[in-house]
Amino acid sequence: xxxxxxxxxxxxxxxxxxxxxxxxxxxxxxxxxxxxxxxxxxxxxxxxxxxxxxxxxxxxxxxxxxxxxxxxxxxxxxxxxxxxxxxxxxxxxxxxxxxxxxxxxxxxxxxxxxxxxxxxxxxxxxxxxxxxxxxxxxxxxxxxxxxxxxxxxxxxxxxxxxxxxxxxxxxxxxxxxxxxxxxxxxxxxxxxxxxxxxxxxxxxxxxxx
Amino acid sequence: xxxxxxxxxxxxxxxxxxxxxxxxxxxxxxxxxxxxxxxxxxxxxxxxxxxxxxxxxxxxxxxxxxxxxxxxxxxxxxxxxxxxxxxxxxxxxxxxxxxxxxxxxxxxxxxxxxxxxxxxxxxxxxxxxxxxxxxxxxxxxxxxxxxxxxxxxxxxxxxxxxxxxxxxxxxxxxxxxxxxxxxxxxxxxxxxxxxxxxxxxxxxxxxxxxxxxxxxxxxxxxxxxxxxxxxxxxxxxxxxxxxxxxxxxxxxxxxxxxxxxxxxxxxxxxxxxxxxxxxxxxxxxxxxxxxxxxxxxxxxxxxxxxxxxxxxxxxxxxxxxxxxxxxxxxxxxxxxxxxxxxxxxxxxxxxxxxxxxxxxxxxxxxxxxxxxxxxxxxxxxxxxxxxxxxxxxxxxxxxxxxxx
Numbered sequence: 001x002x003x004x005x006x007x008x009x010x011x012x013x014x015x016x017x018x019x020x021x022x023x024x025x026x027x028x029x030x031x032x033x034x035x036x037x038x039x040x041x042x043x044x045x046x047x048x049x050x051x052x053x054x055x056x057x058x059x060x061x062x063x064x065x066x067x068x069x070x071x072x073x074x075x076x077x078x079x080x081x082x083x084x085x086x087x088x089x090x091x092x093x094x095x096x097x098x099x100x101x102x103x104x105x106x107x108x109x110x111x112x113x114x115x116x117x118x119x120x121x122x123x124x125x126x127x128x129x130x131x132x133x134x135x136x137x138x139x140x141x142x143x144x145x146x147x148x149x150x151x152x153x154x155x156x157x158x159x160x161x162x163x164x165x166x167x168x169x170x171x172x173x174x175x176x177x178x179x180x181x182x183x184x185x186x187x188x189x190x191x192x193x194x195x196x197x198x199x200x201x202x203x204x205x206x207x208x209x
Numbered sequence: 210x211x212x213x214x215x216x217x218x219x220x221x222x223x224x225x226x227x228x229x230x231x232x233x234x235x236x237x238x239x240x241x242x243x244x245x246x247x248x249x250x251x252x253x254x255x256x257x258x259x260x261x262x263x264x265x266x267x268x269x270x271x272x273x274x275x276x277x278x279x280x281x282x283x284x285x286x287x288x289x290x291x292x293x294x295x296x297x298x299x300x301x302x303x304x305x306x307x308x309x310x311x312x313x314x315x316x317x318x319x320x321x322x323x324x325x326x327x328x329x330x331x332x333x334x335x336x337x338x339x340x341x342x343x344x345x346x347x348x349x350x351x352x353x354x355x356x357x358x359x360x361x362x363x364x365x366x367x368x369x370x371x372x373x374x375x376x377x378x379x380x381x382x383x384x385x386x387x388x389x390x391x392x393x394x395x396x397x398x399x400x401x402x403x404x405x406x407x408x409x410x411x412x413x414x415x416x417x418x419x420x421x422x423x424x425x426x427x428x429x430x431x432x433x434x435x436x437x438x439x440x441x442x443x444x445x446x447x448x449x450x451x452x453x454x455x456x457x458x459x460x461x462x463x464x465x466x467x468x469x470x471x472x473x474x475x476x477x478x479x480x481x482x483x484x485x486x487x488x489x490x491x492x493x494x495x496x497x498x499x500x501x502x503x504x505x506x507x508x509x510x511x512x513x514x515x516x517x518x519x520x521x522x523x524x525x526x527x528x529x530x531x532x533x534x535x536x537x538x539x540x541x542x543x544x545x546x547x548x549x550x551x552x553x554x555x556x557x558x559x560x561x562x563x564x565x566x567x568x569x570x571x572x573x574x575x576x577x578x579x580x581x582x583x584x585x586x587x588x589x590x591x592x593x594x595x596x597x598x599x600x601x602x603x604x605x606x607x608x609x610x611x612x613x
Contacts, residue, residue: 091313129373200448
């Protein structure tokens with residue numbers, strides 16, 4: 001699954017690197033799983049993650065997985081494993097596209113060359129919803145069940161941004177800057193200012209509910 | 210060359226495969242016991258579908274539905290049903306329409322339907338075939354729509370998809386233009402409200418022409434060149450709350466008479482408002498209200514029947530089971546017709562629905578209607594009557610998607 005990029009933590013840290021642990025909490029202090037975290041350096045030459053090829057299937061009238069984080073320049077394939085036809089669309093500014101009515105795998109992968117959140121739907125089945133988070137950040141990931149995400153980064157200054165489908169805070173309120181200094185580990189805890197949107201009903205829940 | 214030809218054939222095959230027909234076939238059998246008077250289908254004033262003579266095994270509905278994509282943006286929909294009672298033909302079409310569904314653009318989505326279909330009013334009949342996941346019998350409001358009201362025309366709906374733009378709600382506006390529904394109102398003025406799940410096929414009848422004491426009604430008639438219209442609004446908050454408003458007016462001329470068909474026009478208009486809330490742990494609540502009037506004045510004999518109905522439904526889902534309770538109230542007044550057709554009443558419905566799998570659905574429903582009717586009194590019956598119907602419904606469905 002394409003949820004995280006960055007150094008492998010099982011190996012010893014390079015002298016110039018440190019572990020950055022980002023924890024995300026709801027306003028009442030509970031861990032928030034599934035939040036997208038992106039980390040960009042504020043100095044030095046621009047860095048980008050390597051584009052990937054990902055697959056988002058359609059099974060039982062749902063996108064599987066229903067959320068992907070991919071670097072700019074990546075391609076995504078949208079096979080339809082259902083017996084019924086689907087008709088995929090996005091009118092998000094980061095990528096406007098549509099895949100005419102189909103079953104199976106008749107179309108080539110779609111290229112995502114602009115950063116932003118792409119909301120996907122099916123023009124036949126209203127309940128189908130998925131997100132593609134296309135990022136130009138070199139490090140990105142998604143918080144685990146305990147509400148945290150860990151990445152190894154060189155020491156330096158960084159901007160950390162969060163996004164969650166149910167978060168109601170403005171983007172600026174979910175942006176932090178920090179310095180990863182001499183210590184081997186840096187911690188950042190971000191608490192949302194606003195309560196999350198209510199989750200979908202249980203039988204229609206997504207991975208972010 | 211051969212390779213290219215083969216690839217072209219494969220691509221054409223894939224396209225055909227993608228546009229394959231979706232279909233559903235279901236049979237719904239009932240075990241019924243009832244103490245009700247003969248129903249509207251038999252010329253009576255009973256307020257439920259099955260009367261005391263219908264005890265035993267009945268065919269609730271045999272249904273075939275087909276959806277055929279036509280190119281990328283159009284699809285044709287056909288819903289045909291057979292019921293256990295007499296109509297003009299053994300098999301009738303309850304809905305048949307062409308749907309145009311262009312891709313959403315900048316957060317807006319347009320839908321255009323042309324043909325025969327239900328106006329967007331019901332909040333309980335949300336399953337395919339205009340059936341309810343909560344009860345077998347429809348509310349008084351939806352039963353009336355099933356018997357008399359259908360759009361034979363064109364409807365356009367424009368939705369603003371706020372939930373796809375980072376907001377928590379969607380909004381929609383609907384408008385319809387239709388004909389062949391100038392007979393709508395006849396049943397409500399003569400028989401009053403009922404609670405049933407029989408859907409009159411398009412151009413079908415409610416009852417038979419020679420029935421006694423009340424002859425059959427023909428809702429799907431057009432007497433003049435006036436088109437009926439309706440307009441509606443819908444607001445949705447996430448997937449939890451739906452609010453619907455609809456105003457309908459068939460704009461019939463109440464003086465129009467068709468002497469050949471021996472029928473006259475009913476000028477019918479109504480306004481409806483409804484709310485559906487779905488909460489955590491499987492709870493659903495629905496409240497709906499409808500207020501309207503039907504007028505008829507053949508040969509100068511003017512009459513007017515204001516009517517109103519409302520219901521509240523509470524349902525709780527436990528896994529594959531759903532328990533539901535509904536309370537209906539309904540009333541038909543009579544103005545200038547010496548009381549003919551006046552009716553008032555209320556009903557309680559309790560239902561247990563078990564969706565065993567994609568194919569089998571079992572419903573046990575108890576329905577009690579307590580009503581007073583001027584016409585029943587006038588015809589020598591009791592003015593106040595309590596009717597109870599209990600039915601065990603077993604439905605088996607199969608289709609291209611493996612069931613419903």
